[in-house]
Amino acid sequence: MSKVVTFGEIMLRLAPNGYYRLLQNDQLQATFGGGEANVAVSLANLGVDATFVTKLPNNAIAQAAVSCLRSFNVDTSHIVYGGQRMGIYFLxxxxxxxxxxxxxxxxxxxxxxxxxxxFDWENVFSDAEWFHFTGITPALGNNLVDICEQxxxxxxKRGVRISCDLxxxxxxxxxxxxxxxxxxxxxxxxxxxxxxxDAKNVFGIAADGTDVYSGRIDKSAYAEVASQLKKKFDFQ
Incomplete structure (x- = not known):
């Protein structure tokens, strides 16, 4: 597979050591993560030409995140800079x-x-074969819905295949x-x-006879969910 482009938010991840709770530990480990960035890193580890696109502030924390992505051979040349801060999540x-x-x-x-x-999408997709985003990115605001659609x-327009994780x-x-x-x-x-x-929460398409919390699973219901999604959107 040639170049895969992913688009989303990469965040600073702060987590206590081991399995401590947040207030049981006076130190937090700082790493970086985000759904689409993780996909880019995983693909790069498999030898795929992966590009991650986002917007970051021009500060040392953001540069550390970019350096982390580059250490996994992810292309960061289409990241744009501006704004005041990176997102953070505590885990x-x-x-x-x-x-x-x-x-x-x-x-x-x-x-x-x-x-x-x-974002200059014409330039970003100039030599791409695949584009991937997730439902997390448009969830950040109506402006991100519009940017994802763009x-x-x-x-x-360029014949690039598109995948989405709801x-x-x-x-x-x-x-x-x-x-x-x-x-x-x-x-x-x-x-x-x-x-x-995801299918139920986003599109109201439920897997009948299945309840993951009780452990009751009807495998045929999953096929029916997939069939309904394919019919609704003509997924491949």
Whole structure:
């Protein structure tokens, strides 16, 4: 596969050592992460030419994130700079019966306040074969919905295949907002990645007879969910 472009937010991740809770440890490990950035890194590790696109502030923390991406051979040449801050998330890793806890501090980040003029998609997709984004990015605001659509339109114009991981995050937007935005964006998508919860939360398509919390699973229901999604959006 030739060049794959991913677009989204990379954030500073702060986490206690080991499985301590946030207030049980006086030190936090600083790393970087984000759904689309993680995909770019994974592809680069497999030898794929991967490019990550975002907007970052022009400061030392953002440069550390860029250096981290470059260390994995991810192309960062299309990252744009501006705005005041990177998004941050605090992660408390779960242990035994205690689930993980994620706390966002990403309001007014550079990418959240980006505009359509920030990105030269014609140049970004000049030699690309694939474009990937997730439902996390348009969840950051209506401006990001428009930017994602702009990217999809340019990708389609150039014959670039598009994939999207629905990845519904209730901390970022409502089901109604997600359905409106993703219905608009998924008409451009060739390959959709989702689980039964995403399909239900975003599009109201439920896997009948399946409840992951109780452990009751009907495999045929998953095929029906996939069939309904394909029929609705003509996914490949």
């Amino acid at each position: 408390e890793k779960g242990a035994s019966q205690r689930g993980s806890v994620c706390i966002y501090d990403r309001s007014h980040s550079s990418i959240q306040e980006a505009t359509a003029d920030d 990217a999809c339109l340019e990708a389609k 990845n519904y995050r209730e901390k970022l937007w409502s089901k109604e907002q997600a359905q409106k935005a993703m219905t608009k964006l998924c008409k451009y998508v060739d390959v959709c990645i989702a689980n039964e919860e």
